[in-house]
Amino acid sequence: MRVIKTIILLILFVYSFTNQAYTQDFSKIDKVVIDAGHGGKDPGTVGKNSQEKKIALAIALKVGKLINENLSDVKVTYTRSTDVFVELYRRAEIANKAKADLFISIHCNSVTSPRAIGTETWIMGTHRSAKNLEVAKKENASILLEADYSKNYNNFDPNSPESYITLSLIQSAYREQSMGLAEAVQSQFKNRVNRVDRGVKEAGFLVLVYTTMPSILIETGFLSNPEEEKFLLSEAGQDYIASAIYRAFRDYKYTIEGEKVIEVPIKIEVPIDTNKVQEKEEVNIAVEAAVATSDTTKTEVYFGVQFATRTSKVNIENSFEGVSDIWQYEQKGLYKYVSGKHLSFKDADKQKKIIRAGKYKDAFVVAFVNGQRVSRAEAEAMLK
Ligand SMILES: [Zn+2]
Structure with missing residues (x-):
């Protein structure tokens, strides 16, 4: 009975947030909210030499700066621009009040194994593995530091699997668009910044469920992996990650608005491994032979x-x-x-x-x- 009551309350609560959303027109993408995860008393996850809240903020500010410098028609709003604690529901509220067209939440990952590596981008949805649930649990645990969390989130317990079943009943109205942006981010990370692509995934993130626009949560890498921690701590690493998120945002914006993308993506050149050169030549010969014998190899x-x-x-x-x-x-x-x-x-x-x-x-x-x-x-x- 308690579960049913919680479900009903949670659905009503989310609808009170999302009601106004369905009238919003997303044909122009000119308002974005950038959310640096954690902050203040909540450091997020920690590596040997790093804190998630600091890296997330540094990247978030860089993304906003790139948008401000290059896309003059876009208004950037931050949920925080300094080291302060902001409740998860407040972050969504800031985006809803700003009538944002997109919400981008920036985070770092960690697990017990130092070997896990790569980036992943999340959208609101139903987790399909225990591992995916763990990521959402960890990010949602921020609410345990909030004063009135049980009241503010209608008895949502970030550690109870039951709570996530309830959350998954709430279908995002912007699933396709969130997915489109998430895929663009992962593609930029992989093709332009040479990051390991862990893919686009779904789980119940509180910060996403209350937003009334397409929204994504980016895990920019693992602070538990010494190599990746070093990359994310470096100015250059943060610049690369931020520019990849910026480009994904820009391409998404142009796709939605039906504008031409001016810059053509160039793949980062991977240093040539001499063992592979021969393979590449063999492939070229094979392609030439195919072209000579048939015209079905024409690019479609x-x-x-x-x-x-x-x-x-x-x-x-x-x-x-x-x-x-x-x-x-x-x-x-x-x-x-x-x-x-x-x-x-x-x-x-x-x-x-x-x-x-x-x-x-x-x-x-x-x-x-x-x-x-x-x-x-x-x-x-x-x-x-
Ligand atoms: Zn986080």
Whole structure:
């Protein structure tokens, strides 16, 4: 009985936050809230020489600075810009009051093993492994330092698995867009900053559940890994991470607004390993041979409108209302549903507006080269 009561209270509580959200128009991305995790009496996780709250703040301020310097139409709001404690619900409240188009929360990870390495970006959802639940538990534990946490979060207990079942009943209205931004961040980390890609994941984060806009939580690396700790403590490392988040934000903004991405992403050059040079040459020969014998190796570039993601395969014929020309692709164990194959971003963008007018309010355009999901900038570079 107590559980049911908690569920009802929590749902009502979240709705009191989210009600106004459905009228907000996200076609222009010009207000972003950047949230440096922890602060003040809450150091977050700690490494041998580091505190999460300090690294998160340094990166957050750098991201904001890059946005201010390069995207003059965007207003940046911070949940904190100094070393102070801010309650999790307050952070969401700041974003909701600012009517932000995006909420980006910045954190660092740690586990007992010093070997774990890499970045991961989280969206609000149901955890699919005990490991994923642990990350959410750790981040939500900040509320234990808040004075009235049991009252403020309607008896949510960050350590009880039951509480997370309740939380997972609250479906985010902005799942697709959050996912789109999260994927852009991971792609930047991997391709431009050479970080180990641990992927986009889902779990119940309190700071995300109360926000009324697409929102992500970024774990920028493990302070428990000495090498990664050194990287995250360095000015250069923080600059790299911040610029990757900035570029992901910019690309996402341009994708949503239907603008051209001016800068074409260049992959970071990995030092050449002489053992691999031969392999590469063999591949080149194979590609040339294929080109000579057939023209089916021509690069195929197309754009579609992604409108749904499911954890298991569904029947395309009867699962989606009012969307035609549906096809599916699989990425990291998730099934993603796309409508249409267009030769230009512009055409896909037109179709996106039609789909958004129907049931799928947060549909967005995705780009493919030879069946591989790529960024819009990469696809457009191939078209040139
Ligand atoms: Zn954290």
